[in-house]
Every structure is written in structure tokens, then in C-alpha cells.
Amino acid sequence: MTETVEHAVTPPPVSDVDPFSHENLENPDPLHRGLREAGPVVFLPRYEVHAFARYEQVHAALVDWQHFESGSGAGLANFRDEKPWRAPSLLLEADPPLHDAPRRALRDILAPPTLRRLRATWADLAEALVDQVLSCGAEFDALPALAEAFPLRAFPDAVGLGPDGRENLLPYGNMAFNAFGPRNDLVAADAHRAADLSAWVGAQCQREALAPDGFGADIWAAADRGDLTHAQAPLVVRSLLTAGVDTTVHGLAACLYAFATHPVEWQRLRERPALARVAFDEAVRWQSPVQTFFRTATTDVSIAGSIIPEGTKILMFLGSANRDPDRWDDPDRFDLTRDPSGHVGFGMGLHQCVGQHVARLEAEALLTALVRRVESFELLGTPRRHLNNTLRAWASLPVRVHPVR
Ligand code: PQP
Numbered sequence: 001m002t003e004t005v006e007h008a009v010t011p012p013p014v015s016d017v018d019p020f021s022h023e024n025l026e027n028p029d030p031l032h033r034g035l036r037e038a039g040p041v042v043f044l045p046r047y048e049v050h051a052f053a054r055y056e057q058v059h060a061a062l063v064d065w066q067h068f069e070s071g072s073g074a075g076l077a078n079f080r081d082e083k084p085w086r087a088p089s090l091l092l093e094a095d096p097p098l099h100d101a102p103r104r105a106l107r108d109i110l111a112p113p114t115l116r117r118l119r120a121t122w123a124d125l126a127e128a129l130v131d132q133v134l135s136c137g138a139e140f141d142a143l144p145a146l147a148e149a150f151p152l153r154a155f156p157d158a159v160g161l162g163p164d165g166r167e168n169l170l171p172y173g174n175m176a177f178n179a180f181g182p183r184n185d186l187v188a189a190d191a192h193r194a195a196d197l198s199a200w201v202g203a204q205c206q207r208e209a210l211a212p213d214g215f216g217a218d219i220w221a222a223a224d225r226g227d228l229t230h231a232q233a234p235l236v237v238r239s240l241l242t243a244g245v246d247t248t249v250h251g252l253a254a255c256l257y258a259f260a261t262h263p264v265e266w267q268r269l270r271e272r273p274a275l276a277r278v279a280f281d282e283a284v285r286w287q288s289p290v291q292t293f294f295r296t297a298t299t300d301v302s303i304a305g306s307i308i309p310e311g312t313k314i315l316m317f318l319g320s321a322n323r324d325p326d327r328w329d330d331p332d333r334f335d336l337t338r339d340p341s342g343h344v345g346f347g348m349g350l351h352q353c354v355g356q357h358v359a360r361l362e363a364e365a366l367l368t369a370l371v372r373r374v375e376s377f378e379l380l381g382t383p384r385r386h387l388n389n390t391l392r393a394w395a396s397l398p399v400r401v402h403p404v405r
Helices: 022-026 029-038 055-062 100-109 112-135 142-159 166-178 185-204 215-224 233-243 246-261 263-271 273-287 356-373
Strands: 042-044 049-052 139-141 292-297 301-303 306-308 313-317 374-379 384-387 392-396 398-403
Touching (some): 055 313, 100 215, 100 233, 112 356, 142 233, 142 246, 142 392, 166 185, 166 233, 246 273, 263 356, 273 356
Antiparallel strands (some): 042 049, 384 392
8 A cells, every 4th residue: 555645644753851850840941942942743752752842732632522522531541451540521521412411510600600690709708808817917928928818718608618638629629730740759649648638539520518508519409400410419519629739839839920920011911900701811821820631532633644543642731832833923922912712721612711710800809909919029039839740839938018008
């Protein structure tokens, strides 16, 4: 058999990089640039995966669930031959049709009427938090004081969690987001806590553990209506608990870091507080708190003349797509005058973040409260990254604020 030139198969470029090394997690920009420049698809023999680092291919894979499935896992582990560390998520690690009922249920629960009810509560919470933090002095670590404190005050109450054990939420999320990567030292560091954290989260997903007026009770009510099964309900609650805290903490941290290092943009926001949502999306584009997700090829897929074999994993670099110079002008610039829509920091397509409006509402509440009280702020010393296999996260963001007088 001969092949025409158009159908010639060219092996993709190969790279021995480790995207999950401490150096690359600490600063992924050089890695991303190298992979984008190497080609539309790059084979990484270290993990036996094909990688997409350009916007075009990441976007194309995200919107093509028929060829790039999630049901074999959205992390490196291939559920076709590896036992998942916990029961697979009905949302993140499922494809249609299994995915659809849980997705619809959660979409309806996190819909505009719910957000309208939360808006005033969260605005008040944010005002109170900012007042409290500023009353303790002008120099503080904005990571625990604001980026962690606000979601931890807002989200667990909205879900309807009980008061005990909430300190487990961030460690559980950290563990879950590490688990999407390879079984490296970051995974090993939390292994001793895995059973306890999972048991606590599992217990909070039961109907009896949840207040009657939160997202959790809403999920159980959807099961009572027959929108999903009663066996599915606790797993959907688990998705909220896994996805809802660390993501927003580091999304808010991305905003705070962005503004602490871009005082002109902070003045722009102060002049036009209605930009808070655009600012959040631009920060999500610029930092991409969720850096990576994986898919699995459902058939041999041809990308720019290279074949990705059926059943193998594809690593999508969301953070790299969000800074691809072929898609964005001056991509490394945090810029409130750009239109960040189309960024893939919340994914795209069928699985696009169902919680994104909740996240935007949290960001809007916190930024609006800060804009009223803070004339300007700056970094006070070097911020420190917290390394995670999936999250672009912070350990510390020391700042000095100049309050509005
Ligand atoms: C980024 C769902 C979504 C949300 C789950 C789950 C876990 C994480 C996320 C990632 N996620 N934003 O367990 O269903």
C-alpha cells in the first residue's frame, strides 16, 4: 500500500521534559513556550502521553468529547487499565450519556436565581472580611487572610456543610488536584492523610450531614425528583466539595497577585468597579489556576499529520493555550482593556466549568469590597508558590495596603 503525501503520517516531535517537576510547576512559562514552539502536538515519552500546548489544539480537544473522552479519567491515570484512587466523578470523569443528568442537575442548582440570592450575602461577607483584615494592620499575607478566608466563609455555608471539619476542605482539594498528575513526591506527601480526608468528605456528602437550604440539599432534592439517582447524589456533592474551594482560592489569589504587581490596572478597576468580573477572567487567563487536564483518544486521532493512538492519554496545557501568542496579543500582559473571553481557564465545551458563575460572584464580591477600601497595594517581599500537580497555587502573598482615607 502506498500513501499519498496528504495522508503521510509524520511522528510528532518528542520532548523529554517533565511538566510535573518542581522547576516546571514553580514557573511553567519556559516549558509552555518550548512546547508551543515544538509543534501542534508533542510526544512526552516520560509519561507516554501526547501534549497540546497551543490554543488551537487545546480548544479543539476540549470541544470534541467524541474523540477526546473524559470517562477514562481527566488526569494522567488511564482508568482503562488503572484503578482510580476514588470512585470516578460523574461530572469530570464521565462522558455523555452518564455525564448529562448530573451536569444538568448541578447547572440548574447553580443557576441565576441561586446566584441572585447569594449576591447580597456574599457582598456583606466580603465587606466584613475586608474591614476585619484592614483593622488588623496594613501588612498581611493576602493568601490566608483574603484568598483563603473568603471562599472558606462563603462556599461551605452555601453548600450547607456542618461546622465541624471544614479545615479538611483545602487539604482534600489539594490531594485531589495532585491526583490528576503522576504519582510523584507531591502525591506521596499527602498519602498518609488520604483515607481520613476521603472518609470525612464522604460523610459530608450524605443527606443527613447537609443543611436543608444549601446546594447539597438541592442535589438530594434533585434525586428525589428523579433527575438523578439517589446513588449519584453523594458523588455530585463530592464534586462540589472537590472542585469548589481550592480553585476559587487560587483564582482569587491570581487576582490579588495581578493587582499587587500591576498598580495601573488596580487604578483602572477603582475607576470602574464594574470591571471586577472582566478582571477575574483576565486573571484566570493570565495565571490559569487550573493548569492542565487530560483526555483519552477514543479512536486513532490525526493531528497535523501525526496519529494519536486510540486509548492513549492527551495532556492539555490550559495555561499555555491561555498565553499562546497566536491567539492573544501580548499574552503575558495582565491587561484589563483586553477581552479575555475565549480563554480556556474554565475549559470549553461540554465540561466547561459548571461552577464558573459561582467563582465569578465570589471574585466580584471580594474585589468590590477591596476597591472601596484600598487605594493601592503592593507586594511586601517575595510571594511563594505552593506546588501542586494541577493547580497554579500560592503558599504566601505578603502585601502592604494603603487604605482609602
Ligand atoms: C477545576 C469536578 C471539577 C473544577 C469532581 C471535580 C473535581 C475538580 C473539578 C477542576 N474542577 N474546576 O470531583 O467531580
